[in-house]
Amino acid sequence: MNLSAARERLIVALDISSIDEARALVRKLGDEVVFYKIGYQLGYAGGFELARELIAVGKKVFLDLKLHDIGNTVEEGIRSIAQMGVTLATVHAYPQTMRAAVKGKAGSNLKVIAVTVLTSYDNNDFIEAGYSGTVSELVAKRAAQAKDIGIDGIVCAATEAGRVQEIIGTDKLIVTPGIRPAGSSADDQKRIVTPAMAIRSGSTHLVVGRPITAAADPVAAAKEIVAEIASAL
Numbered sequence: 001m002n003l004s005a006a007r008e009r010l011i012v013a014l015d016i017s018s019i020d021e022a023r024a025l026v027r028k029l030g031d032e033v034v035f036y037k038i039g040y041q042l043g044y045a046g047g048f049e050l051a052r053e054l055i056a057v058g059k060k061v062f063l064d065l066k067l068h069d070i071g072n073t074v075e076e077g078i079r080s081i082a083q084m085g086v087t088l089a090t091v092h093a094y095p096q097t098m099r100a101a102v103k104g105k106a107g108s109n110l111k112v113i114a115v116t117v118l119t120s121y122d123n124n125d126f127i128e129a130g131y132s133g134t135v136s137e138l139v140a141k142r143a144a145q146a147k148d149i150g151i152d153g154i155v156c157a158a159t160e161a162g163r164v165q166e167i168i169g170t171d172k173l174i175v176t177p178g179i180r181p182a183g184s185s186a187d188d189q190k191r192i193v194t195p196a197m198a199i200r201s202g203s204t205h206l207v208v209g210r211p212i213t214a215a216a217d218p219v220a221a222a223k224e225i226v227a228e229i230a231s232a233l
């Protein structure tokens with residue numbers, strides 16, 4: 001079992017409102033977790049400073065701000081993010097937005113990945129939001145556009161990872177949230193997949209939040225997920 005390769009595939013979502021609690025959790029998780037995601041909840045509570053601290057001690061950081069704005073704002077926003085030294089950042093998978101992001105990251109090591117359809121959406125939510133067709137059709141369309149535009153990877157549910165891999169190829173990232181170990185609560189996620197199935201479906205990275213951060217024993221939960229990922233590699 002290659003546990004160290006498995007650890008590289010796990011991204012723990014630090015969805016916590018307090019920087020001190022986030023620091024304490026990172027300390028507790030120690031070497032078990034090498035890649036952290038910082039989104040709105042922690043980002044707007046001082047998480048950008050924590051991102052810099054994590055990078056300084058050798059962790060990888062995924063800044064998940066899901067940018068979507070006029071082209072100039074996205075381009076300059078991504079340019080600023082690229083200077084922070086984070087590994088990954090997200091934009092929504094709208095063509096204008098993705099083109100602006102590709103310009104903004106030019107010359108940096110930042111990888112920008114595009115969120116296709118949020119994993120909390122099913123086909124009913126999709127219709128309610130005014131879209132026609134199905135979630136999987138739009139995911140496929142946006143993945144093809146992202147590939148043409150030169151985005152580094154896709155965020156989708158692992159239910160769509162196989163199809164997305166066929167579209168974008170094996171050299172791009174396929175980052176999948178909505179990961180739930182068998183028997184755990186779906187919470188507000190609608191398109192959920194177990195860690196092993198996500199890897200077998202072609203996910204390059206799995207984003208896991210509450211199954212680890214809200215676990216009674218986060219270290220044990222992370223170890224179990226790493227072992228499950230390793231079993232599927």
Ligand SMILES: O=c1ccn([C@@H]2O[C@H](COP(=O)(O)O)[C@@H](O)[C@H]2O)c(=O)[nH]1
Binds near residue numbers: 015
């Ligand atoms: O489609 C998406 C895009 C991003 N996310 C983010 O991933 C984590 C998932 O957390 P869980 O607690 O494991 O549900 C969270 O930070 C979301 O903002 C997503 O879930 N779906």
